[in-house]
Amino acid sequence: MFVKYGMNSGFSSLASPAVLRRQQFLIKSLGGYSDITHQKRMEAVKCLSGGASLEADAENVLRAITPSLDPTRHKGQAGKIAVIGGCREYTGAPYFAAISALKIGADLSHVFCTEGAATVIKSYSPELIVHPILQESYSISDVDDEGRRNISKKIISEFDKWMERFDCLVIGPGLGRDPFLLECVSKIMTHARQSNVPMVVDGDGLFLVTNSVELVSGYPLAVLTPNVNEYKRLVQKVLGCEVNDQEAHGELLSLSKGMGCVTILRKGKSDLISDGEIVQSVGIYGSPRRCGGQGDILSGSVGVFLSWARQHILATERKPTVRDHYSPTNPTVLGCIAGSALLRKAASLAFEHKKRSTLTTDIIECLGQSLEAICPAS
Ligand SMILES: NC(=O)C1=CN([C@@H]2O[C@H](COP(=O)(O)OP(=O)(O)OC[C@H]3O[C@@H](n4cnc5c(N)ncnc54)[C@H](OP(=O)(O)O)[C@@H]3O)[C@@H](O)[C@H]2O)[C@@H](O)CC1
Ligand SMILES: Nc1ncnc2c1ncn2[C@@H]1O[C@H](COP(=O)(O)OP(=O)(O)OP(=O)(O)O)[C@@H](O)[C@H]1O
Ligand SMILES: [Mg+2]
Known part of the structure; x- marks a missing residue:
């Protein structure tokens, strides 16, 4: 089913249900119809058509998909x-x-x-x-x-x-x-x-x-x-x-x-993520060190977060939780956003301590502390 938006909404394109959900999210994130400026609306339209990207709400994604340390x-x-x-x-x-x-x-x-x-x-x-x-x-x-x-x-x-x-x-x-x-x-x-x-x-x-x-x-x-x-x-x-x-x-x-x-x-410089339907970006400041191996940290991290995102979506399908203040809902995209954000935060923390001598192993040592700052274990 496709829906056509009214002219005054700023979204006049024919939209699939998935795109419609995303448009609704955008409208919400831009403060609703009443106070949305023409410029913001145009930015959102550009974003939907792939002309500009939306900075992902990476911390909320990390919080939502990281499982609690349940003793059971x-x-x-x-x-x-x-x-x-x-x-x-x-x-x-x-x-x-x-x-x-x-x-x-x-x-x-x-x-x-x-x-x-x-x-x-x-x-x-x-x-x-x-x-x-x-x-x-x-x-x-x-x-x-x-x-x-x-x-x-x-x-x-x-x-x-x-x-x-x-x-x-x-x-x-x-x-x-x-x-x-x-x-x-x-x-x-x-x-x-x-x-x-x-x-x-x-x-x-x-x-x-x-x-x-x-x-x-x-x-x-x-x-x-x-x-x-x-x-x-x-x-x-x-x-x-x-x-x-x-x-x-x-x-x-x-x-x-x-x-x-x-x-x-x-x-x-910013990581860009797309599943063919949307584009999200993660531009959190990381580190100016470009030592080899940071992409390897990222691939291992995305593997874990994508698994957690799938588990989270399965577990909450019947019961949405108050933590779910994020969009989109594709687990592969969520996994990418979370992996990219965490790597960048860990790289930034490692660089604070090690400066020019920051190596990949130093960044790995900062992964736990960086995640802890966003999702405390207890
Ligand atoms: N410790 C290990 O075991 C590691 C092993 N690794 C493994 O190595 C394998 C090959 O992967 P890869 O990334 O080295 O190969 P590839 O993509 O061809 O790049 C090679 C050359 O491209 C260039 N270049 C890079 N960025 C650029 C830029 N922004 N803009 C412009 N140029 C740029 C730069 O060339 P240069 O500046 O020397 O001319 C760079 O040297 C793969 O299996 C990987 O997993 C790595 O994970 C590292 C840690
Ligand atoms: N110019 C940049 N500025 C800031 N961060 C960057 C920049 N380039 C890459 N990064 C960050 O470093 C991470 C690794 O990207 P990179 O391009 O170094 O991967 P790679 O070449 O596959 O690394 P590896 O050496 O592990 O193979 C990315 O997630 C990105 O966040
Ligand atoms: Mg690589």
């Missing part, structure tokens, strides 16, 4: 996350993503990586559950095609034993670009999608998805978190043009729509 809850209910990444070159990225998930409050964090990377990642932390199941081409260079197919099947069946236990997969931090390994990860993604397991795709996972868009296209539980380069490659592939920063919001909407409305978090 058992291990696992606060989230089980799996990071798929870690190869010969990169062991830091999957560690950052997986440990961030735990530091925020997930109960269990797994890493699926290559054998060589596993020993290193285990040595960083005893908290992580590490599965050395992935293989790169160099480690099977003397195996024929039939042997490779068997190895691939074994990897997939090993992963399948665990898959449905996970609330979210984080695919790509430090995954590398080995063709055999990426082929196995494609199959894992296909199985995850068939089982409706949400996935956050980052780093080399985005390299894979850019070359095989069908892996995520049209999957509402997929979130992509591209940095500047990863975004550029996606725009070139899906929209067939170069990035145009003058049209950032409309372009992000088009990209998401072009991929069947997957949620995209475009990282940058």
Whole structure:
């Protein structure tokens, strides 16, 4: 059903029910019809058409979706996350993503990586559950095609034993670009999608998805978190043009729509988030340090918050709570807003103490305190 607004409302476009709800939220957030100025109304209209973005009410989102520490809850209910990444070159990225998930409050964090990377990642932390199941081409260079197919099947069946236990997969931090390994990860993604397991795709996972868009296209539980380069490659592939920063919001909407409305978090000075229907931004001041690994914290965090947002929406579907003063309601968008806001707050806190020497591990140490300031544990 589509609704046409009256001319004097400022919203004269034909609107779907979802857009209508968002327009009503905008009208409310702008102070209702009576005192809304022409300029504000035009800003809202521009926002709906993708011309400007709406700064997300990130603190309220964080408060609403973060579960309370209820003593009746058992291990696992606060989230089980799996990071798929870690190869010969990169062991830091999957560690950052997986440990961030735990530091925020997930109960269990797994890493699926290559054998060589596993020993290193285990040595960083005893908290992580590490599965050395992935293989790169160099480690099977003397195996024929039939042997490779068997190895691939074994990897997939090993992963399948665990898959449905996970609330979210984080695919790509430090995954590398080995063709055999990426082929196995494609199959894992296909199985995850068939089982409706949400996935956050980052780093080399985005390299894979850019070359095989069908892996995520049209999957509402997929979130992509591209940095500047990863975004550029996606725009070139899906929209067939170069990035145009003058049209950032409309372009992000088009990209998401072009991929069947997957949620995209475009990282940058402000993080921009779209699910093909709306655009939200998170511009909280973070830190001027651009040390590597902050995107990995973000992907692990979004994995946890998206799982919590899904739980929260399921639990409150029948009984809305007074905490729910936020919009939108898509759990993938809520997860992105919360992850982006928390990372930025933690980066800012870490920078206060460490200044130029701020590293990713310092930011991870500030995740708990930053969340505590918004959602006290007791
Ligand atoms: N400790 C670890 O294990 C870590 C491992 N990681 C893992 O590495 C893998 C590859 O990911 P990635 O991000 O390094 O690759 P990519 O996107 O090609 O960027 C590479 C180059 O792009 C440039 N560049 C960047 N930003 C830019 C900007 N704003 N504007 C302009 N240029 C910009 C810049 O190039 P430069 O300035 O050197 O020319 C940068 O060096 C992936 O698996 C990831 O998870 C990381 O997570 C880090 C921590
Ligand atoms: N210019 C900027 N100003 C402020 N914050 C930024 C800026 N660029 C990125 N960020 C923040 O840093 C986070 C990580 O973004 P970045 O672009 O560094 O990701 P990345 O390249 O994938 O990182 P990684 O090194 O982990 O792969 C983003 O969520 C964003 O909030
Ligand atoms: Mg990255």
